[in-house]
Amino acid sequence: MIHALALILACQLAGEILARLVALPVPGPVLGMALLFVLMLGLPRVAALIQPTGEAILRHLSLLFVPAGVGVVGHLHLLSSHGAGLALALIGSTVLALIAGAGAFVLVARLSGSVAKTEHPDA
Template sequence: MILNITIILGFQLTGEVMTRALSLPLPGPVTGMALLLAAFLIRPELATRVLPTSQGILQHLSLLFVPAGVGVVSHTDALGDSGVALLIALVGSTVLALAVGALTFVALARLTDNAGDRS
């Protein structure tokens, strides 16, 4: 299990180093995850080896939200000052994301239906 965690963190570190060295416009952990996926595709036995450890990490993912909750509680004064603006931003962005997703789906559905009629 220690080796599996080392493998996962090693890919994250490699992604972080690559992203900073090459000035890539994406987070290092995302680059590391893409490298890990490539390694899984090249060597499927690596995926089989890391699977139990990754499932264990995912089962306890809620523990990673504890620091965020503590941060919110410790900054209640800032939340009180900007609470209305934060609420409007959260609700507005959620509604906007849902609307854009729905409109994109409708547009793609129409596009694929029209493409199917032409052939």
């Protein structure tokens, strides 16, 4: 547990340092994720060490954005003055992204002969 946590934090630290060194626009933790993924692929011992701790952290992922979410109290004026635009942007882009993502998946799966094992029965 402690070793796994230390490794996760070390990956994050390495990611933060790398992001600043190379002046990448990608957040440090994302680079840390990529680094950890490569380590897990290359070293089965690391994968076995990380898996239970990683799953424990991710099980309560949504708790972690409560503090930032409460920050909405400082943005209520923005939400009311630009509410319509924000609402339409969120709804419109989510629907379009769902159509684009699922459509591209089905199309390329058909072209590349990657078949689904099970399907939604009545759609």
